[in-house]
Amino acid sequence: MSDMGSLSFVAALGILLVSASLGLHVVSNNVFLNSVISSSARLEASSDSPQSTPAFTEDSSTIVYDDSTDSGFQTQSTTWDDEEAFVRETTTEDANGNEEEIGLGNQNQRPNVILIIADDLGFNDVSFHGSPQIPTPNLDALAFSGVIFNSYYVSPICTPSRTALFSGRHPIHTGMQHNVIFGTTPYGFPLEHKLLPEYLKDIGYSTHLIGKWHLGHFKRKYTPTCRGFDSFYGHWTGHKDYYDNMAQESGPQAWGYDMRRGLETTYENFGVYTTDLYTDEANSIIRSHNKSKPLFLTVSHTAVHSANPYKLLQAPKANIDNFSKIQNMQRRIYAAMVQKLDDSVGSVVKTLQDEGMLNNSIIIFTTDNGGPAEGFNGNAASNWPLRGVKNTLWEGGTRAVGLMWSPLISAAGHVSNQLIHIQDWLPTILSAVGDDPSKAAGIDGIDMWDSIRLGLKSPRTELLHNIDDLYGNEAVRVGRWKLLHGTTYNGQWDGWYGPSGRPNSKNTTLISPETVYNLASQSRAGQAVQDLKLFPTQSKITEVLQLSNVQCNDTMQLRKRKMSCSLIKGEYCLYNIEQDPCEFNNLAHDMPDMVETLKSTLKKYRSSAVPVRNKPKDPKGLPIHWNYTWTNWVDLMEEDNTRLEC
């Protein structure tokens, strides 16, 4: 077991952890209020609206495809026109001079889909959003040669977000809208809803999940290998220790081992840092992949979720030492965890390239929810300059780090401010791989592939953040307008959290594009992208970096109004998110008609919601009854021995 001595260290920080797994009830003392003030004070005035989407035109394409090789892959060369937006050719001429679709990187096979999920990563914790505090050169390399999503939304907490990702359905329509599945709660994501790996398996994909599941495990038929994944190596619960795989949840005896290969508990590679473990597994799957089939690989990282209360944040010492300039020790360890995550992305991208698969791959990187900052969940993320944290419906809880990279994206190298929700990935991926997304009938997700691929306007014009009648909070977005009502934690996480990371807070774009370019181009992902001739110029990166850096107007007038709406008092708060992404300026009193319109939209969604599926904890599932492991205990109570099939 890990170092119990660290408990006193945590206590000394003034952090009371009531429940590690919830992402809940982490109550810091008045450090919290001070942090609100100091974070707010960091917000500096800027004159312009932060976001605009560059226009893309078909005639600005500069890529040349060469079909002369006999490998089945197209080799590509490209030049970048700094003045023009960049669109790759979508058609070419065949031997007879007829125009034909270039289509996929390998026209004989659907593209590989690599879905990388970070857990609890904050909006300000990647350098492609403008902070130099934690360099993420591998992610940057993908971001600058792919599409950065700056109006991309997720559910505010783990389980609901992951159910939306894999099912294409909003949590209010599956009963998953409240909180997470715990180790002893006897329910899972409903079996009647088909999941993304099942759709992809239907059309010939090999499907693999590495890492966190968190969609239920009380019976084996709810677990990954019974729900469309050919293989699974990871943990069923929401978090665990990064070295010994023990997961501590709230309540007595809620402590057990959680690592599985398929349906079986595994003790292989005990003591290896989890991010390395998952990286090695991902590389192994890629190298041994039967290339006659397309690959769907999900790497669902434990990083950067906090571990157990007795050792919350964990990273190898060498990585922690890289961040000695960060004074706050928790933030320093967190930065090291992010660095390991970024290294993992680079390693996986390089392996794809080594295996000749990158040219025909789609890579999606997403966090599952906004960052737990300044002690929330015992963690040290930053959502600066956004408001709120994980498990709040403010932008800091719901606006996510996300990107897509693929040679199939014509409008590569742009920042999308088009509305996208995590539930949109299922139809978008089906569309991107040439399947028919309409086969996923009844889902809430919208096919975004053309919007992403061509840089077009999103077909999504509104999205429901959530309606949670147990917490008593709800929020919806229609166009640029967002309405919030009710809150969590008695409003104590309704402020602004996490360091800006900028060396000079008066200049929020001070990060050096040259540094970003150099680090990204030298990273493993950057090298792989350069091998495909798809890496952008420094001037292109400078342009994208400006657009991806969210800034907020922060005049004295707005400062006075910042806290002018109180969710805890039951008020409705209205924000123009396009102009005011930091949710400073409540317009509810100025625009009562808009408030009523959005209330009607909430009412529309509420009428379609289904009851929550949450159930009381079942003490029979506690690990103490099952050799100190988290298990599918309801099966095991009904059987004489452990079956290893669904």
Ligand SMILES: [Ca+2]
């Ligand atoms: Ca999470």
